[in-house]
Amino acid sequence: MSVSLVLLIVMAVLYACGIYLMLERSMTRVLLGFLLVGNATNLLIIIMAGQSGVAPIVEDGVTVDEMTDPLPQALILTAIVITFAVSAFLLALIYRSWRIEQDDDVDDDEDDVAMRLGDTGVPVEQTDAASVDTEFGIRAEAAITEARNLEEQDELAAAEAAGLSEHPQNDDKQNVDNQKTEKGAAE
């Protein structure tokens, strides 16, 4: 089995960069890392298909040895679709995390931190703001009251922009977009 050196090097670089990014705390970088690793794995499957050749369609004058192996391509298609779905889900998760906390970093587990610090005290009562139930439907709105209000911000920006320039309609459009995505997230 012969292997294309270029593909092999590209795969190695993709794996290296992808794994580096996946070790980051920022979820956006983790997503990018996942995309790179996913593509590196797809390349690996292609490499494992062996020598490339003509399309695997049975016709006169083409022997089996000249054809490309079609199965890995089917496997890659499936893998691409799965990667795509997972990335979409991760993006939604990043957006949600940003709405709640204004950042997309992954925090340490509270219990682990307590264990490490040997903090054996009786738990402190929680403040209301942190424990608002965001579990379902309409109540989800309650959880993000302390999040940055996008509309207000846009209005502020629009007011500022109106003072400086003559393009308020752009900001209006952005407002509508934000409302749309927010609706999507709530659902």
Added chain:
Amino acid sequence: MNALVPLVVLIPLLGAALALILGRRPALQRIVTVLVLAAVLVVGVILLIVVDTGEPLVVEVGGWAAPYGIVLIVDRLAALMVVVSAAVLLAVLVFSVGQGLADGHDETPVSIYYPTYLILATGVFNAFIAGDLFNLYVGFEILLVSSYVLITLGGTQARIRAGVTYIVVSLVSSMFFLASIAMIYGAVGTVNIAQISTRMAEIPADVQILLHVMLLVGFSIKAAVFPLSFWLPDSYPTAPAPVTAVFAGLLTKVGVYSIIRTETVIFPGPELNPALMVVALLTMVVGVLGAVAQADIKRLLSFTLVSHIGFMILGVSLGSAEGTAAAIYYIVHHIVVQTTLFLATGLIERQGGSTSINKLGGLLAASPVIAILFFIPALNLGGIPPFSGFIGKLALFEASAAQGSVLAYILIGAGALVSLLTLYALVRVWNLAFWRGADEVEGYQSELLTNLSEAPHGVKVKKSRTTPRLMIASTGAMVALGVALTVFAGPLYSIASRAGENLEGPSFYVDIVFPNGVPEIGSEGSE
């Protein structure tokens, strides 16, 4: 009877579509979901009877013959796993229906919960009956993607934090799995498990070890085998109670199931068995030591889950028919008991308003029913005779003793110690949450509570006076199922040991896929 095999996957998949369409009619959606899982349970039981009394069933999807098309295989192991999973999924579903009804989801229903739950079931069943490595991967992905949705359900801050850990770790394990499929394809030119098994023997030993380890790492992350188990206690406890219950019961066991297939069919050789035994030892000991240090019941149970995965790996690592049979019985026992304990914890959470043993008290007086529903599975998990935990552990120890190496005897000792420590952790929960009075909770001083630490901002749940009958009933049914594992231990164990015999060496599995011998055409794929 072959027609029944694809139904195991198709019924929940189509049911999920129907449930999604019925998103605006919650009552109808619940009925559909319950009926769908009940139907799968019936199909599963029929399959188990057919397969146990007769021949294993092999379905070539779309009529394409074995090495070219996808095969679905139901042998005794797969049928047994399908039945147990369907029963557990159904019980947990009824539990969550009860919880949803009580908490008033009628006004604000999570319309995607039931469809996602059914897709999770689809993935689990697909993984069990897959006869093709890539189909197994697809089954895993189906169940993982729906588990991502379920673990972040509601999208609170804590759940997103926990969910991200879980998702990223699962992605890494999937990539390991996919990369090892690619490399196995490169080495043997097929993804059909039976054909891989016959061709793998011709591959150089060092390449075999590499592929073997790659595959095991991917599965071990999913099965939460030490040192790849760190993610589990971090991520499981924050999900809603029914979700945690079904994750704890089923998802890790799909990983263990895949490890069994790997060790018995794809790489039946004993090369890695000693390594697996060491890993089993570490999983048992480290897991239970984590459990002893936890104050939160859900985290404690997550650690015992990790610890008991070690018992199953022990059974697999023995490489004998008795060991595999004991592991299979133990998986069945553990799916049922671990799920029951998480459901009972869900009830404790409702009744006591917390899952921390620092804060709970007086539950025996408040709700004797919950006390019983927690106590029986707790003893069961700890391995007190005559419960199924004792039978499973006894079988594992006997199989280890039969193998007779020094390592096997060390594992027997460690297993006994781990059982005692599990019992200690669970009885402490019982003592503090149920036995001590509610008035003693303030300023309680006890040896039991020293060295316990937990997050200062623990999850707070609204206390509720009433516990819905449906939740009690489904937990009760699970407890009864756990007891039935003892009552019917004879027939069940004989199924498990026949399954174990079938899995001794790959020849049985290869013969059912290729009754007329393995075809040699098509081998030019990768050369």
